[in-house]
Amino acid sequence: MVRGVRKTWCGSLLLIGALAGGASGCGPGITPAPGGPPSSVSGPAVPSVTTGPGTPAADPQPGExxxxxxxxxxxxxxxxxxxxxxxxxxxxxxxxxxxxxxxxxxxxxxxxxxxxxxxxxxxxxxxxxxxxxxxxxxxxxxxxxxxxxxxxxxxxxxxxxxxxxxxxxxxxxxx
Known part of the structure; x- marks a missing residue:
C-alpha cells in the first residue's frame, strides 16, 4: 500500500512540476525543461538556454x-x-x-x-x-x-x- 501511495504522490508531483515547468524529483531520468528551474535529480546535463521571444535554442530550427x-x-x-x-x-x-x-x-x-x-x-x-x-x-x-x-x-x-x-x-x- 505504501508503494501505491508513493506512486500517487510522485505522480501528483510530476503533474504539478510539469504544469509549473519544472521537475518533480520523483525518480531517475527526469530532467527539467531547458531554461526551467534546476532539479535535484541526477541525469544527463541539460545545457542552460536563455529563453525569451525570438531567442533561439542551442540549435535553431529551420523555420525559426x-x-x-x-x-x-x-x-x-x-x-x-x-x-x-x-x-x-x-x-x-x-x-x-x-x-x-x-x-x-x-x-x-x-x-x-x-x-x-x-x-x-x-x-x-x-x-x-x-x-x-x-x-x-x-x-x-x-x-x-x-x-x-x-x-x-x-x-x-x-x-x-x-x-x-x-x-x-x-x-x-x-x-
Missing part, C-alpha cells in the same frame, strides 16, 4: 525567425515587413502585394548573423535620438526579443551593417 524588420511611415503611410529565418529563407511583405520570398546564400546568412551578434549592435540605442523627419520612415529591427527603432538618417554603423546584410537591404519603402 532570426530577425524581423519593419518599415513604416513616409508620405504614403507604408507598413512593410521583412522576416529572415535562421536557415536564410526570407519573406518580404509590402502593402497589398503578394509576399516575396527568397533564400540567402550560406555566406549571406552568416554575414547577417555576424552583424546581429556584433557587440557594437548591442550598443545601438533602442529608440531614435534625433528629431524625426517629416514624412520620414521609421525602421524597427527585432532580434532576440530586443527592438531597435531608427528613423531616416539615424543608422549608426552597427545598424547600417545589419541593413547591408539584409536581403534587398531590408523591407521596401514603397507602398
Amino acid at each position: 525567425v532570426l530577425v524581423e524588420v519593419a518599415v513604416s511611415g513616409g508620405f504614403a503611410g507604408v507598413d512593410n515587413r521583412l522576416v529572415v529565418h535562421y536557415d536564410g529563407t526570407w519573406t518580404s511583405r509590402s502593402g497589398a502585394e503578394p509576399p516575396r520570398t527568397g533564400h540567402q546564400t550560406p555566406a549571406e546568412a552568416a554575414e547577417l548573423r555576424a552583424a546581429l551578434e556584433d557587440p557594437a549592435y548591442a550598443q545601438v540605442p533602442e529608440r531614435p535620438t534625433g528629431r524625426p523627419i517629416a514624412d520620414g520612415f521609421q525602421y524597427s529591427v527585432t532580434y532576440r526579443g530586443r527592438v531597435v527603432v531608427a528613423g531616416d538618417g539615424e543608422r549608426p554603423p552597427a545598424l547600417q551593417r545589419v541593413f547591408a546584410a539584409l536581403p534587398d537591404g531590408g523591407p521596401p519603402t514603397s507602398p
Whole structure:
C-alpha cells in the first residue's frame, strides 16, 4: 500500500512540476525543461538556454525567425515587413502585394548573423535620438526579443551593417 501511495504522490508531483515547468524529483531520468528551474535529480546535463521571444535554442530550427524588420511611415503611410529565418529563407511583405520570398546564400546568412551578434549592435540605442523627419520612415529591427527603432538618417554603423546584410537591404519603402 505504501508503494501505491508513493506512486500517487510522485505522480501528483510530476503533474504539478510539469504544469509549473519544472521537475518533480520523483525518480531517475527526469530532467527539467531547458531554461526551467534546476532539479535535484541526477541525469544527463541539460545545457542552460536563455529563453525569451525570438531567442533561439542551442540549435535553431529551420523555420525559426532570426530577425524581423519593419518599415513604416513616409508620405504614403507604408507598413512593410521583412522576416529572415535562421536557415536564410526570407519573406518580404509590402502593402497589398503578394509576399516575396527568397533564400540567402550560406555566406549571406552568416554575414547577417555576424552583424546581429556584433557587440557594437548591442550598443545601438533602442529608440531614435534625433528629431524625426517629416514624412520620414521609421525602421524597427527585432532580434532576440530586443527592438531597435531608427528613423531616416539615424543608422549608426552597427545598424547600417545589419541593413547591408539584409536581403534587398531590408523591407521596401514603397507602398
